[in-house]
Amino acid sequence: MTKPVAVLYVVEGDSDRAAALDRDGIDVDTATPDAVERAGSYDCIVYEPATIDGDDRNLDGALRAAYPDVPVIRVASTGAGEPATDATRADRSTAADRLAERVRAVAGGRAGGPPQASDERDGDRLAALFENVGDPVVRTEFVDGEPVVRNVNEAFERVFGYEADRLLGEPLNDFIVPPDERESAKRLDDRAVSNERIQGEVRRQTADGIRYFLFRAVPIAPDDPTGNYEGFAIYTDITERKTRERRLEVLNRVLRHNMRNNVNVINGYAELLGADAEPQLVERAARTIRRTADDVASLTAKIRDIERAVDGGGRRPVELRPLVDRAVEPYRSAADVTTAVPDGLVVAAGDGLELAVENLVDNAVAHNDTDVPSVRVDARRDGSWIHIAVSDDGPGIPAAERVVLTGEHEITQLEHGSGLGLWLVNWAVTSSGGEVTFADNDPRGSVVTVRLPAASPPPDAASD
The missing domain is CATH 3.30.565.10 (Histidine kinase-like ATPase, C-terminal domain)
Structure with a gap:
């Protein structure tokens, strides 16, 4: 018998989505944000903030510290305290179904079954590309409209001069965007979360000073219904040219x-x-x-x-x-x-x-x-x-x-x-x-x- 996907669902109070995942055959444990600690083995963590604009960076870091090898999905608040209508119930049901699909994909399986060999090979190829590409690459997840660092490759550490441990879980723009470029960077971020592929020349801050880059933004899951945008940012140094x-x-x-x-x-x-x-x-x-x-x-x-x-x-x-x-x-x-x-x-x-x-x-x-x-x-x-x-x-x-x-x-x-x-x-x-x-x-x-x-x-x- 196939072992079900195990999920830790972090939410303040009850969640329609957590209940829907449980009904869909996913083994769901729930925890409140103030009680997150290493307490079990999970294939995936889902975090649903109490409010859309809540500041959850500390919790985000705590989750990744407690479960460094477990993927985290952040979903927008469902507004559980608001009166439900037929339309909102249908929307929530669709979003919950698609979240279950994403949880199984992120956790490494399809429909509760073992990962396909082709999926494993694709993941290995993507990891090899990420680590070995010569240009700096950073994987980000947008939290409250701001790109937060989830991973960087060695080229990023070398060119920008920041060690990965210092960046993980932190807002990317705080490190690499000069003060006079904040508005233009925000405009790029707004375009990125609209699933637009972006390419252009930018000025960015490195540990050794200002440099010019050809910037490309590539979304990872452009059809994600949870609003949990993730993507790759690729930087090609064009300063000398x-x-x-x-x-x-x-x-x-x-x-x-x-x-x-x-x-x-x-x-x-x-x-x-x-x-x-x-x-x-x-x-x-x-x-x-x-x-x-x-x-x-x-x-x-x-x-x-x-x-x-x-x-x-x-x-x-x-x-x-x-x-x-x-x-x-x-x-x-x-x-x-x-x-x-x-x-x-x-x-x-x-x-x-x-x-x-x-x-x-x-x-x-x-x-x-x-x-x-x-x-x-x-x-x-x-x-x-x-x-x-x-x-x-x-x-x-x-x-x-x-x-x-x-x-x-x-x-x-x-x-x-x-x-x-x-x-x-x-x-x-x-x-x-x-x-x-x-x-x-x-x-x-x-x-x-x-x-x-x-x-x-x-x-x-x-x-x-």
Whole structure:
């Protein structure tokens, strides 16, 4: 005789679904949420919260701690306390029948019988694919509209830098979605629970900083009537490709624009230098040609700096205070420069960070229209991140410049940025896993903030 599927049904009070499963030949034990403990051997656990919007994360973790090898199905509340109508009774009956089918499938059998060999092979293949695929993959279950981690593969641990034990049972977005991406991530989640297959480029937080990914969402059981959405999220790291493409696009447009203008100036003045040219004209043309040639040389030097900033080796611990002191020193004679960088701040960054800070200060001084430019460099730690802010009292960075640099606007022929200094900053910081943000200073000027991963844990974490 075939052994019936054994289910632990966790619910506050009575449940029509638990009774229906029992009538369907499934061996059902019930327990209240405050009395969950290891008390038997089960093929599956079903959890029905008392309310739809109840916070059941602690219980969810307790269930998985008590029964780590037992699959858990979370079902929406049936609203058992509400008056039943013929329609709601029919709906509940259909949902209960389909839940019984799902319980048997999840528990490893079909209609109370042993699993078919093909089902076992399919499960083995899926497990092998999950573990061995080269891209990060996370299996999630949506709890109150939020994706909760059920499993991750080794590639996810390696690329995102979070160990599986730290993630299991926790909201995925709390770990990998940057604060400024929360709204767009919520929109993706809403589309996912509608059983829509999703693909697109996203920015995500890793333990080592911000990276770009091609994101794909694949539902596991799109026809599940319980509202218990589960799915796979697959992330392909495209950071290097995206950075390289954007760098080539910017350099191409800026070089074409600047070189064309400079060549036109040189050719125009060279045509004036005939044998009968007046001495004053020759002198003026010569000065202009020399100045334009210097601009070309400066541009090529800036391109070399960009190569050093982006390709200058991997990240390493960098003590921030001496770096800032070196970066601001050349500008103290031309501006009122102050710094507030505490000792002991160490960032994880590439060799381009010093060039980035130097270019921020240079930009603040060079484009300032006051008699004595005022520039301030502050740094502070916020958890696992270090923020470096460069403030000035100049005319500010135009909005068109900001949106192009931050990627919020596509680069066009006329919107390529006024120079390469801020592009160097952006690439140097993003190649170190950080990001650059812009704000207005009060009462005048700009604040450019660089956020980079700290090279060591926060003091409170280090002392644990």
